[in-house]
Amino acid sequence: MESASQQRRSLVEEFSERGLRLTTQRRVLLEVMQSATEHLDAASLLRLARERDASIDRATVYRTLELLKKLRLVDELDLMHLNGEKHYYETRRESDHIHLACFQCGKIEEFGSPLFEGLKQEISRQRGFRINVVRMEAGGRCSACAEKTKEKPTK
Amino acid sequence: MESASQQRRSLVEEFSERGLRLTTQRRVLLEVMQSATEHLDAASLLRLARERDASIDRATVYRTLELLKKLRLVDELDLMHLNGEKHYYETRRESDHIHLACFQCGKIEEFGSPLFEGLKQEISRQRGFRINVVRMEAGGRCSACAEKTKEKPTK
DNA sequence: CTGATTGCAAAGAATTTGCACTGCT
């Protein structure tokens, strides 16, 4: 389940409602992001966008991502730098979730929990800190890899 | 309180106990990290280390940080990219904590909570995911900045 | 119309790498 889609209303819709210029490039980028089935980095987003509009430039991708972050329509992830220092992006959903990155197989799991929501509330209450963006990532070993290692012990 | 120190035993001690070569460069870097009173990025670490040993090279800093991450003696932070894309480093403490980054004044607060520990346990139990490293960061507005804004309303 | 947005090309920031030399253990 590493889908980054499934958001109530379309990104294009939410974007234009805010009175921002909806250029063809932005439309394409929003559509690609919305329909992505995995976490995209800037280069992948560019590649996919170019399948629809070959003239789109790298700079536009970065500028649009910056804008979408500010609008809080997309979140930026590191995924524990499992694959270099690039960033990944996903469209914001109803609720925040944690990303679990397996150092062994590279799989990314998502995890949401009331405890996570409670923790954020505790931060607001105890510190008076108003959270705009939150990112929690864990690196380690997923259950599937733990199983595999059990089968073939230590080698 | 943005101290990154206060760890039971010295880094140098923990490092050499693991049977790794303790070169003069590594010793200096470990000592600088240990006594740092704020979160250091690679460039600051290099600068401080050079005050003690002028010949230390950037590459050594990066290679040593990589090693210390693997050994789990230091953690890598982004601090919500408040100041560019560089990384920050802090020596690992008894317990994990969350970093709260104020977008307005740039201050970094730390926050630890049993709820956070509970959340990590929940991840282990429910997903069978063994966490090696965890990073939680929140960006928003700190209480001091909220106060300031109250005084001088909307501009 | 006209200012926001774009493509292009070049620059910039952070980090990594190949290789000959050095110095721990």
Place this chain on the structure above:
DNA sequence: AGCAGTGCAAATTCTTTGCAATCAG
């Protein structure tokens, strides 16, 4: 003594910027 670790310089990766041309509203 031997090999892991280092400095140096160049390369790489990811992202940003200046500017003239374009296009959405």
